[in-house]
Amino acid sequence: MATKPSFSEEVSNLMHASHGNPLKTCVQCGTCSGTCPVAEFMDHTPRCLIGMINANLKEEVLESNTFWYCASCFHCTVRCPKEIDIAGLMYSLKRYSIWKHTYPEGAIGPVFSETFVKSILRSGRSYEPVLAPTYIFSYGVREFLNEAHTATNLMLKGRLPVLPPRIKRLENFKKMANKIIPMGGA
Amino acid sequence: MRTYSYFPGCSLEKMAMSYHQSAMQTTNKIGVELKEIEDWNCCGATTYFHVDELLAYTLVARNLAIAEKMGHDLVAPCSACYKNTYFGSAYLKEDQDLSDHINYALEADNLHYSGSIEVKHLMEVFVDDVGLEEIKSKITHPLEGLRVAPYYGCQIVRPRKDHEDVENPQFFEDLMSTVGADPVDFTYRLRCCGGSLIITSREAALSLVRDLLQSAVYSDADVIATACPLCQTNLECYQMTVNREFGTDFSIPIMYFTQLLGLSMGLPPKKLGIGTEFVSADRILTFAKEKV
Ligand code: SF4
Ligand code: SF4
Numbered sequence: 001m002a003t004k005p006s007f008s009e010e011v012s013n014l015m016h017a018s019h020g021n022p023l024k025t026c027v028q029c030g031t032c033s034g035t036c037p038v039a040e041f042m043d044h045t046p047r048c049l050i051g052m053i054n055a056n057l058k059e060e061v062l063e064s065n066t067f068w069y070c071a072s073c074f075h076c077t078v079r080c081p082k083e084i085d086i087a088g089l090m091y092s093l094k095r096y097s098i099w100k101h102t103y104p105e106g107a108i109g110p111v112f113s114e115t116f117v118k119s120i121l122r123s124g125r126s127y128e129p130v131l132a133p134t135y136i137f138s139y140g141v142r143e144f145l146n147e148a149h150t151a152t153n154l155m156l157k158g159r160l161p162v163l164p165p166r167i168k169r170l171e172n173f174k175k176m177a178n179k180i181i182p183m184g185g186a
Numbered sequence: 187m188r189t190y191s192y193f194p195g196c197s198l199e200k201m202a203m204s205y206h207q208s209a210m211q212t213t214n215k216i217g218v219e220l221k222e223i224e225d226w227n228c229c230g231a232t233t234y235f236h237v238d239e240l241l242a243y244t245l246v247a248r249n250l251a252i253a254e255k256m257g258h259d260l261v262a263p264c265s266a267c268y269k270n271t272y273f274g275s276a277y278l279k280e281d282q283d284l285s286d287h288i289n290y291a292l293e294a295d296n297l298h299y300s301g302s303i304e305v306k307h308l309m310e311v312f313v314d315d316v317g318l319e320e321i322k323s324k325i326t327h328p329l330e331g332l333r334v335a336p337y338y339g340c341q342i343v344r345p346r347k348d349h350e351d352v353e354n355p356q357f358f359e360d361l362m363s364t365v366g367a368d369p370v371d372f373t374y375r376l377r378c379c380g381g382s383l384i385i386t387s388r389e390a391a392l393s394l395v396r397d398l399l400q401s402a403v404y405s406d407a408d409v410i411a412t413a414c415p416l417c418q419t420n421l422e423c424y425q426m427t428v429n430r431e432f433g434t435d436f437s438i439p440i441m442y443f444t445q446l447l448g449l450s451m452g453l454p455p456k457k458l459g460i461g462t463e464f465v466s467a468d469r470i471l472t473f474a475k476e477k478v
Contacts, residue, residue, distance in 0.1 A: 037378050037397075041390040069387050071394075073378035074344035078352045087345070095239070109386040120245070124227040125196050165199060168225045173248070175294035180244050180287075 020085030124167030204459020246274030328366025
């Protein structure tokens with residue numbers, strides 16, 4: 001009879017590109033948490049989160065803000081004595097929660113990621129001002145104006161483009177993306 | 187003459203134009219030609235991998251394929267572009283299935299990546315390919331007495347690529363000594379600038395930026411040198427925001443290593459894109475004095 005994979009197996013399977021050792025080998029030494037520059041902002045430290053995954057605490061893990069605070073700095077990854085790719089794990093948890101739509105209401109990380117991806121698929125290049133609406137919805141007006149202030153200064157210094165850049169062979173580019181993820185139509 | 191396929195990346199088009207200008211000027215001085223990859227696309231930054239890994243590698247592969255067609259190794263000045271492209275290429279080289287699948291998608295743009303080229307960060311071109319001796323011979327205006335905090339950040343050294351020293355790299359210090367400056371003991375030189383957290387988790391990112399600026403000030407640095415447009419933007423464009431939110435009064439210029447290199451080669455500041463920064467770099471210019 002087929003058995004359903006446990007949450008920790010599911011997460012391990014998601015870590016495609018990660019060449020690190022399995023999460024099961026974690027010895028809970030805490031090197032990753034001690035190294036992480038944003039640990040103080042996370043509700044669970046990286047060590048703790050890995051412990052939770054290994055204990056199959058699925059709901060608690062998905063509710064955690066830990067992986068959305070990860071800056072992908074890879075400091076934990078290069079220091080882990082068990083050679084676990086913790087940064088790679090944080091990426092997989094972001095993907096998992098975007099797919100399953102389990103991220104907390106109002107979280108800006110997933111919205112930002114999705115907006116960013118859409119903007120690249122539309123033009124082939126990234127363009128910061130397109131991302132502005134993410135601010136308004138998630139931060140409120142004051143913070144947005146702060147950002148707008150920075151943006152205006154950048155424009156005045158000629159450091160922000162006025163029009164979104166795009167690549168030339170955009171049609172081929174879109175066809176290429178479609179061969180990887182068929183999106184119908186286009 | 188050494189020639190490379192050059193992948194500027196989205197930031198260098200405008201935001202970090204000064205990095206692009208100074209890269210072009212300084213490489214030109216040492217007999218290196220950077221040929222821009224024709225019709226390159228975004229590398230996916232640190233964000234794309236949150237959504238879809240396979241598509242992220244496909245984006246990277248398109249640039250690699252064009253670079254390969256041009257017949258030169260790929261060089262990226264942005265640390266995030268470098269890391270994505272480096273590992274994208276490495277995975278494609280070792281995983282035949284991945285390579286087959288992605289090459290099938292690349293056919294849509296009449297491209298193919300066979301994995302015959304290397305991927306380098308711009309700083310590697312200077313330090314490893316050209317070499318410090320050669321660079322030294324081009325220094326006419328050594329930056330004597332300039333205290334530089336060499337800021338590595340993350341992705342130029344991490345994750346580990348080979349057997350390099352990820353805990354105590356020295357190449358940035360060595361390069362700064364070569365231009366005549368004094369690299370200071372900068373405690374947070376390998377710590378993260380926050381990257382895209384500046385958008386998604388602003389409070390956390392601003393505190394990282396504050397810690398970094400503080401660390402540089404403790405070491406009595408005149409300037410922080412960077413090798414990445416994301417680090418430069420976070421440390422410079424958000425310096426005022428940090429001052430506002432934390433009641434600090436930081437005012438430390440953040441310059442690309444290529445700008446410092448250019449000054450030491452006697453290149454005019456304007457050609458190196460100096461003058462478009464928020465925290466003025468004027469004070470730094472006075473250090474570039476002609477050798478007597
Ligand atoms: S550093 Fe590695 S072994 Fe230690 S707690 Fe973190 S993941 Fe586990
Ligand atoms: S990669 Fe993420 S979890 Fe690891 S140290 Fe950096 S911020 Fe912390």
